[in-house]
Amino acid sequence: MQRILRTIGPLAIFFTLYPYLTVSALAEGTSEHNKLLSPPSFEVPQPPQNATDSARNGKQSFEQLTINDKNARELGFDSKTDAADGNTKLGIPLALVFVNFEMLKNYDPSTPPQALLTFAKRFIYPLVVSEKTKSSVTVLELTSPGKNTQEWKPVVWGEPGLIRPLDQVRELAGSPSTSFALWIPQLSRYFLGNINGEKFTIVPLYDEPALGFSAGIPKPATEVFRILSAEAMTLPVPRRRQQP
Amino acid sequence: MKGTSGFQEVRSSTSRSPAYRLLQEQQHQFGTSSWHFLHTHDLIARSTGISTKHETVPDTVFMPQTSAQSKKRFLTLFSCSYLLFFVVVASVFTCIGGGVLFAADDCTSTSGLLDIKPVPQLEDIWCFVASANAVINHLGVSDPQSTSNPQAPYAQCRLYNIAKTPGIDCCSVTHPTGIAQCKQLGWPDDVFDNLTPKISYTPGGARSWDQVKAQICPAVGHGQPFIYAALPYQGIPHTYTAKGFNQNGPNGQHVLYVDSHGSLGSNPIGGSIVDYDCYYQGTCPNAFYSHVGDYYDIRPPVSIDTTPPAVPLGPFIR
Numbered sequence: 001m002q003r004i005l006r007t008i009g010p011l012a013i014f015f016t017l018y019p020y021l022t023v024s025a026l027a028e029g030t031s032e033h034n035k036l037l038s039p040p041s042f043e044v045p046q047p048p049q050n051a052t053d054s055a056r057n058g059k060q061s062f063e064q065l066t067i068n069d070k071n072a073r074e075l076g077f078d079s080k081t082d083a084a085d086g087n088t089k090l091g092i093p094l095a096l097v098f099v100n101f102e103m104l105k106n107y108d109p110s111t112p113p114q115a116l117l118t119f120a121k122r123f124i125y126p127l128v129v130s131e132k133t134k135s136s137v138t139v140l141e142l143t144s145p146g147k148n149t150q151e152w153k154p155v156v157w158g159e160p161g162l163i164r165p166l167d168q169v170r171e172l173a174g175s176p177s178t179s180f181a182l183w184i185p186q187l188s189r190y191f192l193g194n195i196n197g198e199k200f201t202i203v204p205l206y207d208e209p210a211l212g213f214s215a216g217i218p219k220p221a222t223e224v225f226r227i228l229s230a231e232a233m234t235l236p237v238p239r240r241r242q243q244p
Numbered sequence: 245m246k247g248t249s250g251f252q253e254v255r256s257s258t259s260r261s262p263a264y265r266l267l268q269e270q271q272h273q274f275g276t277s278s279w280h281f282l283h284t285h286d287l288i289a290r291s292t293g294i295s296t297k298h299e300t301v302p303d304t305v306f307m308p309q310t311s312a313q314s315k316k317r318f319l320t321l322f323s324c325s326y327l328l329f330f331v332v333v334a335s336v337f338t339c340i341g342g343g344v345l346f347a348a349d350d351c352t353s354t355s356g357l358l359d360i361k362p363v364p365q366l367e368d369i370w371c372f373v374a375s376a377n378a379v380i381n382h383l384g385v386s387d388p389q390s391t392s393n394p395q396a397p398y399a400q401c402r403l404y405n406i407a408k409t410p411g412i413d414c415c416s417v418t419h420p421t422g423i424a425q426c427k428q429l430g431w432p433d434d435v436f437d438n439l440t441p442k443i444s445y446t447p448g449g450a451r452s453w454d455q456v457k458a459q460i461c462p463a464v465g466h467g468q469p470f471i472y473a474a475l476p477y478q479g480i481p482h483t484y485t486a487k488g489f490n491q492n493g494p495n496g497q498h499v500l501y502v503d504s505h506g507s508l509g510s511n512p513i514g515g516s517i518v519d520y521d522c523y524y525q526g527t528c529p530n531a532f533y534s535h536v537g538d539y540y541d542i543r544p545p546v547s548i549d550t551t552p553p554a555v556p557l558g559p560f561i562r
Contacts, residue, residue, distance in 0.1 A: 158515050159515075161507070
């Protein structure tokens with residue numbers, strides 16, 4: 001009898017505990033899986049001092065780059081003298097962040113929206129004249145092989161029609177340090193993004209009633225990506241151009 | 245900075261000078277060999293009886309000249325010298341006068357800007373139409389089908405219809421790119437080639453700094469805008485119209501004046517000045533574009549088509 005009990009006992013214990021062991025093992029696996037899927041931390045990039053120095057450099061040369069008054073107006077100023085270094089101030093910069101287009105096309109709402117973001121290594125600095133945002137200077141981080149220091153260079157001046165709504169909407173949102181310019185080049189679109197802890201919202205810069213977007217009204221990022229994903233899917237697929 | 249041959253030209257002050265450019269252009273007249281110097285020596289020797297020929301030049305090169313030949317050569321030499329003198333004087337004036345020669349075109353040896361109104365693209369993927377539209381407007385080409393005004397510029401939907409022959413009239417649709425026929429990808433050459441008469445252009449790679457100046461500055465060269473295309477990462481190409489240049493950026497940075505045709509809804513993004521390296525390298529380190537190609541030497545239509553067959557930009561997507 002004892003021999004039988006010795007043989008059966010461990011088996012009985014194993015089969016009794018099997019469901020619990022299986023469930024806990026699965027649970028452990030799931031939690032590992034969840035860890036992988038947990039929102040990747042995307043911290044809104046803040047400009048280093050040399051990026052701001054570079055923007056200041058770009059600001060100083062703006063008047064010289066402005067050919068005439070007409071050109072100044074195209075670039076957002078009232079006149080060429082308006083663009084003079086003494087008349088302009090650098091505003092609070094916005095990091096330029098772009099959306100991974102392939103991920104957007106195949107967007108799965110269970111994917112954390114932060115996973116779609118990549119910092120474009122650019123900061124857009126508003127140029128303010130008499131407390132009004134008029135134009136902008138964009139600086140870009142240059143890669144220097146073998147160097148640890150970051151070098152920045154002004155690469156774009158002007159684009160008043162972009163910086164003004166961005167700045168305006170950011171002012172409404174009231175959280176400059178957590179805001180960034182969200183860029184989807186493939187759809188020729190810009191938004192204001194805002195990440196505050198786990199909360200990621202996207203603010204349209206202009207009305208698009210067909211998509212349910214209203215200027216300045218924030219929407220959850222998941223919803224915006226879901227809407228834009230449908231549009232991204234309709235974009236024509238480029239064909240390779242024929243060889244001559 | 246990529247060490248490409250085109251960009252290296254920019255770094256050479258000699259190659260930047262108008263005199264160098266003109267000499268390059270007139271090279272077929274001057275010739276690249278030293279034959280004319282030999283004849284100079286010959287002429288001097290004949291008139292003075294003293295040989296001034298360089299010692300390294302073998303005497304066997306000397307050919308007995310007839311009087312008629314000498315006269316002809318003298319005239320050739322005189323015209324070449326005169327041309328060279330003109331080039332030197334022009335360069336001096338350009339340098340001293342701060343661009344006196346180019347002032348009428350708002351163009352100096354270091355900066356220039358064509359008076360071209362920004363053209364925002366009116367539909368999502370109509371950048372190729374917008375670029376062509378900006379250039380066509382600048383060339384003064386009007387839409388012959390406009391009934392209201394014979395001088396009316398082309399509407400973007402008209403240019404799209406001409407370029408893509410979509411089978412429907414995209415001008416009669418409220419939101420054209422909501423319809424597949426009006427949402428076909430294209431290139432500016434689709435517009436240029438299908439206009440009657442055609443607009444001629446040359447497709448090619450990114451322009452060197454001297455080539456940019458020659459394209460834009462009427463006093464230096466062509467005097468027209470040019471179009472370039474860049475390909476964003478994971479996307480479709482976007483076209484831009486370049487209409488100005490300036491080498492007076494911070495620390496001598498070279499820049500282009502560009503219409504990106506961008507808009508936020510119905511509001512245009514406006515004019516922009518773009519770093520030349522970003523244009524030339526396309527990728528602009530850490531950015532997400534690559535340079536696809538340019539359309540340059542764009543010329544207004546002529547009634548008799550003498551343009552060579554258009555060569556596609558290459559193995560690019562369209």
